[in-house]
Amino acid sequence: MQARSDERFADWDDERYSTDIDRFDEQHRRLFGLLNDLHAAMDEGHSEEEIGDILRELERYTEYHFGDEEEFMQDCGYAMDCADCFYDHREMHEEFAARVAEFREKHENGEYVTMEVLTFLRDWLDAHIAALDEDQNYADYFESEVDGDYEYRPGALRQGRRAAASTDRGDERAATNGDATAADEALDPDGPVADGGPLDVPEGTVADWFESVAEAHGDRPAALVPTADGYAERTFDDLVDRAQRVAAGLLGSGFVPGDRVGIAAESRYEWSVVDLACQFAGLVSVPLYPSFTAEQTRRAAGSAGLSGVVTDGGPADDGSADGGVRVDIDDLPTAEPGNLPGLRADGREPATVVFDPAGSDQAGHAFTHRALLAGAAALADDLPLAPGSTGTCFLPLAHVYQRVATYYLWSTGSAVAYAGSGGLVDDLAAVRPSVLVGTPAVYQRLYGALQDRIGSMNWMKRKVAGRVASYGRDRLDGGGTPLKYAAADRLVYGPLREAFGLADLEYALCGAGRLDAHLLYLFAGFGLPVRNLFGTVGTAGVGALATPEASVDGAAGRPVGGTEIARSDGGELLVRGPVVTVGRPGADETARRPDRWCRTGTDGRVGSDGTVYVE
Numbered sequence: 001m002q003a004r005s006d007e008r009f010a011d012w013d014d015e016r017y018s019t020d021i022d023r024f025d026e027q028h029r030r031l032f033g034l035l036n037d038l039h040a041a042m043d044e045g046h047s048e049e050e051i052g053d054i055l056r057e058l059e060r061y062t063e064y065h066f067g068d069e070e071e072f073m074q075d076c077g078y079a080m081d082c083a084d085c086f087y088d089h090r091e092m093h094e095e096f097a098a099r100v101a102e103f104r105e106k107h108e109n110g111e112y113v114t115m116e117v118l119t120f121l122r123d124w125l126d127a128h129i130a131a132l133d134e135d136q137n138y139a140d141y142f143e144s145e146v147d148g149d150y151e152y153r154p155g156a157l158r159q160g161r162r163a164a165a166s167t168d169r170g171d172e173r174a175a176t177n178g179d180a181t182a183a184d185e186a187l188d189p190d191g192p193v194a195d196g197g198p199l200d201v202p203e204g205t206v207a208d209w210f211e212s213v214a215e216a217h218g219d220r221p222a223a224l225v226p227t228a229d230g231y232a233e234r235t236f237d238d239l240v241d242r243a244q245r246v247a248a249g250l251l252g253s254g255f256v257p258g259d260r261v262g263i264a265a266e267s268r269y270e271w272s273v274v275d276l277a278c279q280f281a282g283l284v285s286v287p288l289y290p291s292f293t294a295e296q297t298r299r300a301a302g303s304a305g306l307s308g309v310v311t312d313g314g315p316a317d318d319g320s321a322d323g324g325v326r327v328d329i330d331d332l333p334t335a336e337p338g339n340l341p342g343l344r345a346d347g348r349e350p351a352t353v354v355f356d357p358a359g360s361d362q363a364g365h366a367f368t369h370r371a372l373l374a375g376a377a378a379l380a381d382d383l384p385l386a387p388g389s390t391g392t393c394f395l396p397l398a399h400v401y402q403r404v405a406t407y408y409l410w411s412t413g414s415a416v417a418y419a420g421s422g423g424l425v426d427d428l429a430a431v432r433p434s435v436l437v438g439t440p441a442v443y444q445r446l447y448g449a450l451q452d453r454i455g456s457m458n459w460m461k462r463k464v465a466g467r468v469a470s471y472g473r474d475r476l477d478g479g480g481t482p483l484k485y486a487a488a489d490r491l492v493y494g495p496l497r498e499a500f501g502l503a504d505l506e507y508a509l510c511g512a513g514r515l516d517a518h519l520l521y522l523f524a525g526f527g528l529p530v531r532n533l534f535g536t537v538g539t540a541g542v543g544a545l546a547t548p549e550a551s552v553d554g555a556a557g558r559p560v561g562g563t564e565i566a567r568s569d570g571g572e573l574l575v576r577g578p579v580v581t582v583g584r585p586g587a588d589e590t591a592r593r594p595d596r597w598c599r600t601g602t603d604g605r606v607g608s609d610g611t612v613y614v615e
Helices: 022-043 048-075 083-108 115-131 134-145 156-166 172-176 206-217 236-251 269-281 294-304 369-382 400-411 424-431 440-455 459-465 468-477 482-499 517-525 548-552
Strands: 221-227 230-235 260-264 284-287 308-311 325-328 350-354 365-368 390-393 415-418 435-438 507-510 530-534 555-559 564-567 572-576 598-606 612-614
Touching: 022 048, 022 115, 022 134, 022 440, 022 459, 048 083, 048 134, 048 440, 048 468, 048 517, 083 115, 083 134, 115 134, 206 236, 206 269, 206 369, 206 400, 221 236, 221 269, 230 236, 230 424, 236 269, 260 269, 260 294, 269 284, 284 294, 350 369, 350 400, 365 369, 369 400, 390 400, 390 424, 400 415, 400 435, 424 440, 435 440, 440 459, 440 482, 440 507, 440 517, 459 482, 468 482, 468 517, 468 548, 517 530, 517 548, 530 548, 530 555, 548 555, 564 598
Parallel strands: 221 415, 260 284, 260 308, 284 350, 308 325, 390 415, 390 435, 435 507, 507 530
Antiparallel strands: 221 230, 350 365, 555 612, 564 572, 572 598, 598 612
């Protein structure tokens, strides 16, 4: 692939490079575009800062593309049917990624990036995609061997692999995450204790709370449910009526108050109906991850002591309630509610048992009604919303972080938008959320989609977009030139937010993991400042919330209301407060003490000003 004076440095040729898989052709074009942008910046004498931004973007996008491509090869069967091909392919990816990282590091250390470097990168891509047929090989396999009904779902395989690996992982802290030790002295704080201040937690049960929420917001949308024609609204009145009728139906199907009921289904509106129905019926809901293997499901079901399961017939259903009551989520039983036992019950009793797909066992964590409501109340205090807003439910509801976030949205009179079949970008554009409830994987996917869209822009707009991380750094650090950013926002960033349905976004939350500084700067530059939320399964996913500025500095933030965070003498962060689990199912009363410290399995420290840092 030789560059002529009348050509771009790296010229895309459909006949030579196309894999006929749109997703990866778009990503390859973006890599070519980044090389062209880097070449133009060097050729025209742009600043070293701008060249550095493009190099960092090239490194980040390379990591995203290679990870996506490798997951696809495994998911569609190519890696199994041609293992040598796959491992050779991955080794080439690692080599290229290492070279890009090396060039970026050299530039940051003051070394000049030469045209020879660019030529190497360009020629490597040419050879990898076309000359050596590496990418064409999996494309040919996909065309000839993969069933036409196959649908690639990015991220699903990684989630399943993490869950499958969890039963064999021997990390002691993961196994004890959320537990108190037998000797409380072992969990005494060593150093300052960060205090989130008071928190007003609703009294009673989740059923009591949701009934009062429905009374306050009756005809407002509580849910946006994907349909063949877009999204349909379900009001709070609709949801409470449906949940109470299903509660009565579950009690009439053989369940009795206090029973533990598995929910083995993909996340959707009916999942939430079942969860709330369990609360109204005085049952303990036990979500089972759809990614669980049959063996993991059996272990979880045995640990939780399930009396039955509500299922969509997916893989997680296998062995989940042998001999117990089995209910089809697509044919839920209903009856006249009458006097439901979940109302006006004791909020200190367990409401749910949840599992951690990344943990080393399948013992589960029990949470009281008060703990779930405390998590929702803490988020509502720190992230106030006007009634009628919308937030996303694109993560598994089996994850306590997503479920507490869903309760938070309802507590403010906001609607929960469930994931449709069109993918992240289409769903965002359709629901235009005020709150994006995400994880690092969600923001990586959003980053990739933004980069793909940028790659289709003209050169001038791509040049502006290439400065996005620098603009984000200036915005968060309080520097930069507002007029220059305003022009870039009007030309590129604003239209991108509009196209992705993010123009009305008030909060972008990242839980269950942290975004690195570069992505935080990048999203801030796009006008989407992300806030890292620190919490574990043992703390209902809620512990400390960082501002976008503090997130960049590596802080986990300040504890949320009602919560204290300290450091043990071994360096592990400890959490105390109403959000903490009462321990394993069947834990004795000593585990329910309000002054109990909870292990997080995460090392960190507490600053003198009360800011929590993860190390």
